[in-house]
Amino acid sequence: MKISIANSWKTITILLVTVALILLALGGYLGPILTTLSRPVVNAQAWLSNRYVAIYQIINSPQDETELRMRNIELENEVDRLQSQIITLQQELNQSQSLGALLGFASDNPQMQPVAAIVIGRDPSPFLHYLIIDKGSDDGIRKGMPVVTQSGLVGRIDAVIAGAARIQLITDPGAIVNVKLQTQKIDAQTQGSITGEISLEMVPQDVVMETGEMVLTSGLGGNFPKDLLIGQVISIRKLENDLFQSAAVQPVVDFAQLQAVLIIKNFRPVDIVPLVPVQAQ
Amino acid sequence: MLQMAIFSQFKIQAGKADLLLLVIVALGLQPEISKIDNMLFSILAGFIIGFISAEPFWITVAVYAAAVYFTLFMKERLPQIPLVSMFFASLVFMFIHLAIQAVYYQFLGFRIEFQSSFQNLILPSLMINIIATLPVYFVVSEVRRLVYPGLEEI
Numbered sequence: 001m002k003i004s005i006a007n008s009w010k011t012i013t014i015l016l017v018t019v020a021l022i023l024l025a026l027g028g029y030l031g032p033i034l035t036t037l038s039r040p041v042v043n044a045q046a047w048l049s050n051r052y053v054a055i056y057q058i059i060n061s062p063q064d065e066t067e068l069r070m071r072n073i074e075l076e077n078e079v080d081r082l083q084s085q086i087i088t089l090q091q092e093l094n095q096s097q098s099l100g101a102l103l104g105f106a107s108d109n110p111q112m113q114p115v116a117a118i119v120i121g122r123d124p125s126p127f128l129h130y131l132i133i134d135k136g137s138d139d140g141i142r143k144g145m146p147v148v149t150q151s152g153l154v155g156r157i158d159a160v161i162a163g164a165a166r167i168q169l170i171t172d173p174g175a176i177v178n179v180k181l182q183t184q185k186i187d188a189q190t191q192g193s194i195t196g197e198i199s200l201e202m203v204p205q206d207v208v209m210e211t212g213e214m215v216l217t218s219g220l221g222g223n224f225p226k227d228l229l230i231g232q233v234i235s236i237r238k239l240e241n242d243l244f245q246s247a248a249v250q251p252v253v254d255f256a257q258l259q260a261v262l263i264i265k266n267f268r269p270v271d272i273v274p275l276v277p278v279q280a281q
Numbered sequence: 282m283l284q285m286a287i288f289s290q291f292k293i294q295a296g297k298a299d300l301l302l303l304v305i306v307a308l309g310l311q312p313e314i315s316k317i318d319n320m321l322f323s324i325l326a327g328f329i330i331g332f333i334s335a336e337p338f339w340i341t342v343a344v345y346a347a348a349v350y351f352t353l354f355m356k357e358r359l360p361q362i363p364l365v366s367m368f369f370a371s372l373v374f375m376f377i378h379l380a381i382q383a384v385y386y387q388f389l390g391f392r393i394e395f396q397s398s399f400q401n402l403i404l405p406s407l408m409i410n411i412i413a414t415l416p417v418y419f420v421v422s423e424v425r426r427l428v429y430p431g432l433e434e435i
Contacts, residue, residue: 125336126297126402127382127393132333158335166335173391194393195401 098260105150106262112225114148114262115139120164127194129172131155133261136163144223144269147261152229152252153177153217154261156269165263170230171196171255178221179230181207182214190215190230190249198231200247207245209236215249222270296405298413299375301326305345306370307421309352310363313429316353323349340381348374367418368411375410379403 024030099116106114117139121132135141137160147154147167155175158168168175171192179190179200188203200215213233219226231251238245305323308314327345331338348370355366383398 121333123334123336124297124299124301124330125334125382126379126406127386127391127398128335130335166333168335173386173393174389191392194391194398 095259101150102260102262105148112262112264113266115141115265116260116262117141117165118260119258123166127173129169129175129192129196129255130158131167131169131258131261133165133167133263134163135263136161136165138162140265141165141263142268146224146228146264146267146269148228148264149253149258149261151254152231153224154253154255154258156223157263167261169255171198171251177224177230178218179215180218181209181233182216184209184213187218187220196255198249198251200233200249201244203245203247205238205240205243205245209233209245209247211235222272224269225264225267296402296407296409298406298409299378300413300417301330302345302348302375302378303367303371303410303413303417304421305349306352306367306374307418308425309349309370310356310367310418311422311425313425319349319353320346336382337385340378340385344374344378344381347377364415364418368414371410371414372407375407376403379406 021030025034102114102116106112106116115135117133117135119131120134123130123132131154141157141160143157143160145157147156153170155167155169155172157165159166169192170177170190173192173194175192177190179188180186181188184207186204186207189201190198191201192198203209211233215230215233217224217226217228217230229252231249233247234250236245236247305319305326308322309319323345324342327342328338330336330341330345334341351374352366352370355370356363359366379402383393383395383403387393
């Protein structure tokens with residue numbers, strides 16, 4: 001009986017102490033004591049954990065490094081592959097932009113029946129300015145047909161074989177195009193040169209030319225359709241003693257970057273040689 | 282094809298390299314290739330370029346044949362220094378080729394000023410050819426070693 005009373009008191013005391021501790025903890029009175037008591041434990045735990053992590057890294061690091069190296073190589077290969085893909089796509093984009101612009105020109109001018117062709121070569125002679133394209137007589141291309149881009153006149157077909165053709169550019173020293181100025185009713189000629197510059201010739205002295213004036217084909221001579229843009233006057237050379245004045249023309253077409261062109265199929269040049277009067281002997 | 286698609290776009294001012302002239306001169310300096318083969322190569326190259334280019338074919342055929350003939354002559358006289366022969370023959374015949382063209386186009390009525398063409402076209406073309414001479418010679422020599430390996434091994 002004595003034992004059971006003593007046990008009851010013990011139980012009640014423990015319960016009271018427990019309740020008191022809980023109430024003190026809930027009231028925040030045990031915080032400093034717990035902090036003081038837990039600090040060494042936390043420090044010990046941190047020390048142990050750091051050592052464990054360090055040992056774990058020492059044991060596992062060679063594997064990680066190998067994996068990282070492998071991953072690095074894989075990623076480098078992937079970057080190389082993507083870079084080559086970007087270059088390919090960039091080239092395709094350039095070509096499609098160029099062809100898209102030509103397509104826009106073709107749909108704007110359906111009466112011209114243009115045929116697109118890719119530039120596949122350039123004349124090896126430095127004196128001459130000719131292009132080789134991938135369309136020939138099999139595609140209906142004939143000698144003398146005018147060649148344009150969405151910007152303006154490029155030249156005309158000079159020679160044709162079954163699967164290719166050669167274009168004489170308007171920058172060629174042998175190329176002469178009959179032209180007119182946009183704002184003035186005068187006829188003149190453009191002529192190419194060995195350096196690829198175009199000059200405007202045969203402009204009467206009394207004409208007042210201004211820089212920036214647009215130069216268009218006049219259609220005279222029957223070699224080119226009318227009103228194809230050639231370029232812009234950039235400088236004027238006028239000497240009082242000369243019969244005509246001349247000017248330098250900045251072409252609208254960038255001949256160095258030409259990748260694709262349009263051949264106007266329904267324009268047939270007129271051969272006016274039989275109409276030229278023969279001089280009496 | 283390389284000449285038309287790639288080397289025609291490498292320019293210094295208006296000058297271009299004449300890759301085919303360099304190749305046939307380099308072939309002419311190779312030891313195992315016979316004289317007749319060399320002359321045939323040169324005439325064939327002249328015809329091909331003449332067929333593709335707007336330049337009259339007789340100019341390229343004549344210049345290339347003369348270049349190879351001169352190269353073979355140099356090879357006999359100076360067999361120990363083929364590179365010097367290569368430089369000399371390619372420069373001389375490149376100049377002759379361009380000079381003939383300049384005169385020919387003058388006769389055709391093209392507006393070509395001698396000073397302008399010399400400064401903007403002939404000199405830059407010669408410079409590009411000088412730059413391309415060594416690589417072309419070594420490439421042709423390597424190709425020759427692949428095609429005629431026998432004498433090298435002996």
